[in-house]
Amino acid sequence: MNNILKLKKITSAWILAILLLFVLAISFGITMRFNQANDIKLSPVTFYSLMTTHGVTMVGIWVVAGMMAVNYLLSRYVKVSNGLNLFAMALTVIGVVMLWLTTFVGHYHTGWTFLYPLPFYTAWEKWATPVFLLSLGVLGIGWFVWSVGMLWQILKRYSLPQAFAWQHFKKGHTVETPPFILITTVTLVGVIACLLTAVLLLILYFAEYFSKGTFTNDALLMKNLTYFFGHTIINEALYLGVATLYELLPEVSGRPKFKMTWYVAVAWNCTLLFVLTAFFHHLYMDFAQPQSFQIIGQVASYFASLPSASVTAFSVIVLIYKNPVKWSLTNLLFVVGVAGWLIGGIGAVIDATISNNFVLHNTLWVPAHFHTYNAMGNVLFSLAFFNWAAKDFQGIASPLRYDKTKIFWLMVGGFGFVLMFYIGGAYSIPRRYAEYPNEFTNAKLLASAGAWFAIIYLWAIIVILFNIVMKCIKMFSVSE
Amino acid sequence: MICLFSKAQVKKYNYSEESRVYQQVADITISTNSDGIKKLSDLYSESPLIIAFVYTRCIGICNPFLAELSQNISLSGTDAKQHYKVLVLSFDTSDRVEDMNKLAARFNFENNKHWIFATTQQADILNKSVGFNPIWDGSRMQFDHEALLVGINQYGYVVKKLTGLRNPDDISLLLRELNGVFVASYQLPGNNSLLSCFTYNPATGERKISLGLLLLIAPFVFSLVIVFIMAIIMNRRLKNTAVPHHYAGT
Numbered sequence: 001m002n003n004i005l006k007l008k009k010i011t012s013a014w015i016l017a018i019l020l021l022f023v024l025a026i027s028f029g030i031t032m033r034f035n036q037a038n039d040i041k042l043s044p045v046t047f048y049s050l051m052t053t054h055g056v057t058m059v060g061i062w063v064v065a066g067m068m069a070v071n072y073l074l075s076r077y078v079k080v081s082n083g084l085n086l087f088a089m090a091l092t093v094i095g096v097v098m099l100w101l102t103t104f105v106g107h108y109h110t111g112w113t114f115l116y117p118l119p120f121y122t123a124w125e126k127w128a129t130p131v132f133l134l135s136l137g138v139l140g141i142g143w144f145v146w147s148v149g150m151l152w153q154i155l156k157r158y159s160l161p162q163a164f165a166w167q168h169f170k171k172g173h174t175v176e177t178p179p180f181i182l183i184t185t186v187t188l189v190g191v192i193a194c195l196l197t198a199v200l201l202l203i204l205y206f207a208e209y210f211s212k213g214t215f216t217n218d219a220l221l222m223k224n225l226t227y228f229f230g231h232t233i234i235n236e237a238l239y240l241g242v243a244t245l246y247e248l249l250p251e252v253s254g255r256p257k258f259k260m261t262w263y264v265a266v267a268w269n270c271t272l273l274f275v276l277t278a279f280f281h282h283l284y285m286d287f288a289q290p291q292s293f294q295i296i297g298q299v300a301s302y303f304a305s306l307p308s309a310s311v312t313a314f315s316v317i318v319l320i321y322k323n324p325v326k327w328s329l330t331n332l333l334f335v336v337g338v339a340g341w342l343i344g345g346i347g348a349v350i351d352a353t354i355s356n357n358f359v360l361h362n363t364l365w366v367p368a369h370f371h372t373y374n375a376m377g378n379v380l381f382s383l384a385f386f387n388w389a390a391k392d393f394q395g396i397a398s399p400l401r402y403d404k405t406k407i408f409w410l411m412v413g414g415f416g417f418v419l420m421f422y423i424g425g426a427y428s429i430p431r432r433y434a435e436y437p438n439e440f441t442n443a444k445l446l447a448s449a450g451a452w453f454a455i456i457y458l459w460a461i462i463v464i465l466f467n468i469v470m471k472c473i474k475m476f477s478v479s480e
Numbered sequence: 481m482i483c484l485f486s487k488a489q490v491k492k493y494n495y496s497e498e499s500r501v502y503q504q505v506a507d508i509t510i511s512t513n514s515d516g517i518k519k520l521s522d523l524y525s526e527s528p529l530i531i532a533f534v535y536t537r538c539i540g541i542c543n544p545f546l547a548e549l550s551q552n553i554s555l556s557g558t559d560a561k562q563h564y565k566v567l568v569l570s571f572d573t574s575d576r577v578e579d580m581n582k583l584a585a586r587f588n589f590e591n592n593k594h595w596i597f598a599t600t601q602q603a604d605i606l607n608k609s610v611g612f613n614p615i616w617d618g619s620r621m622q623f624d625h626e627a628l629l630v631g632i633n634q635y636g637y638v639v640k641k642l643t644g645l646r647n648p649d650d651i652s653l654l655l656r657e658l659n660g661v662f663v664a665s666y667q668l669p670g671n672n673s674l675l676s677c678f679t680y681n682p683a684t685g686e687r688k689i690s691l692g693l694l695l696l697i698a699p700f701v702f703s704l705v706i707v708f709i710m711a712i713i714m715n716r717r718l719k720n721t722a723v724p725h726h727y728a729g730t
Binding site for chain 1 (some may be wrong): 673675677706715
């Protein structure tokens with residue numbers, strides 16, 4: 001079997017696995033919202049086990065979705081390793097199985113943040129804490145090795161300054177760096193940094209776990225490390241999706257490819273630096289953190305999101321405004337995804353402003369903004385790639401007839417779902433409550449409405465996925 | 481390695497105020513000066529409770545402790561909205577209710593509805609549940625003990641502990657926390673707490689950046705090192721190959 005065919009088959013397997021987990025994880029989310037609405041009755045342990053599974057699974061699948069997509073598209077420029085791809089897939093499967101065992105069999109329920117010292121307050125099976133931490137370790141090792149492998153291949157063809165597009169800072173350069181290569185390089189460096197942080201975090205957890213009380217961690221350090229890892233990796237996952245947008249949107253729209261410019265280069269180099277310090281905005285309520293770090297958190301939150309988002313939005317508008325565009329499901333998903341990213345990004349920047357955070361901290365505003373730029377941003381970027389890849393596997397385009405209808409219902413469901421979160425946040429309804437007391441008068445109604453909108457979103461997703469899934473399944477019967 | 485590296489910043493603290501916090505207090509039986517025999521839950525279910533541990537034969541800290549507590553509560557700016565009761569409880573099982581009545585009279589608390597004086601035969605159980613460890617000194621016929629205040633909320637959980645003679649601000653924070661007002665608090669480094677982000681000098685209030693904070697920078701530095709090493713290795717190969725002027729999409 002040739003390498004390209006092998007890559008297509010592995011990518012098909014990734015897509016099928018991700019989509020299966022995605023549908024299940026959405027179902028968990030809908031179940032939680034119905035429980036908050038008091039429409040169904042779950043025990044608190046079941047609710048928080050579902051919350052933990054939902055959070056970690058969603059973060060995980062969209063990180064690997066982005067990595068798998070850039071790995072596939074990287075094969076246009078450099079040789080990619082199918083061995084590493086398979087290695088990462090094997091460890092991901094093992095990690096997810098371990099994770100789900102801890103939550104569904106071991107009833108582990110700290111939430112995806114597993115904030116110190118919660119994992120040690122075992123209100124679940126004793127084995128679940130080390131197995132949960134190990135599952136993160138297994139996932140992290142697979143993704144770390146894969147990231148380093150991809151970066152290695154990029155640096156085989158592009159020198160380090162070229163990979164970062166530094167030659168575009170001045171005039172008269174002879175070498176052009178494709179935007180896809182720049183964004184992928186910047187993002188992979190960030191992914192490697194936050195996976196190293198995860199390794200450090202797990203070492204500290206296990207050091208305390210096995211020390212039998214002779215070693216205690218510092219709560220502030222652990223919280224900093226947790227959000228360095230968690231906040232950064234979900235942002236990097238989004239940027240991997242943006243990389244696929246830069247590569248595919250012009251192509252599927254029948255427009256010339258994006259050219260590298262000095263401002264695109266500056267924006268994405270800034271993103272590398274600022275995204276790594278934006279996580280400080282998660283610690284505004286930790287008064288033991290020095291004030292200077294809090295200010296860095298606010299400033300970095302602005303600079304991490306604004307340059308990359310504005311440059312991308314500008315590029316997309318220039319691409320489609322008053323230009324003949326061949327519309328398809330792929331570019332519709334990309335364009336709606338950019339809108340979702342921007343809306344969610346604005347919500348994030350509002351919350352990352354210290355004076356606002358006093359009001360919005362740990363309210364439903366938080367899930368509102370991150371669901372917007374994930375469910376209506378990054379997920380759509382990945383779905384766009386899946387749709388394009390499924391066509392690329394077999395060279396058969398799907399008819400456009402119902403695509404606009406699918407997108408319409410996806411937007412109704414998705415934006416309706418996040419709107420219920422935003423309204424809840426504006427009413428200062430707290431997040432992470434299994435049940436809302438009667439004092440929060442609107443909370444149950446909003447949760448119920450949110451769940452029904454999520455069902456519309458899920459239905460639209462399943463309709464969109466049908467063709468993709470069928471093509472991916474057929475891919476396994478293709479031989480040379 | 482981590483332990484050795486950070487051993488230098490470990491200091492010997494003994495913050496017994498941290499033990500048993502957020503744990504359920506034992507629901508013991510007490511004999512009060514005002515309402516006879518009661519369960520502890522009868523008191524804390526009515527309003528948050530501050531337990532002051534004393535005994536009447538005490539020739540050490542007990543009397544100054546009560547005097548200071550009385551004065552500090554009045555200075556703490558408590559308003560009518562803050563509900564509380566102070567249970568002055570003898571942990572000496574040889575004390576009788578009459579002894580406690582005399583103690584109440586000495587401080588003019590006989591008719592104060594906020595102050596209850598009581599004895600118990602289940603002192604050991606209560607002491608264990610709140611982390612109070614008096615030691616009997618047979619030669620002096622006295623208990624060796626700390627001056628301890630324990631704040632119990634309306635659900636019977638230990639919310640806060642204060643050791644020693646404390647100022648009105650500390651008492652005010654205790655009362656506010658017992659009444660459900662948010663009071664900022666943070667875990668203090670213990671004997672085994674390594675790799676702190678900051679070292680804190682309680683005497684001066686000075687805070688210095690410490691070794692733990694370096695760990696935040698380490699992942700980024702290591703990732704750059706990995707990238708630079710790969711770039712150096714690859715740079716040698718690139719010198720001998722054609723530089724791409726444009727990319728060739730498939």
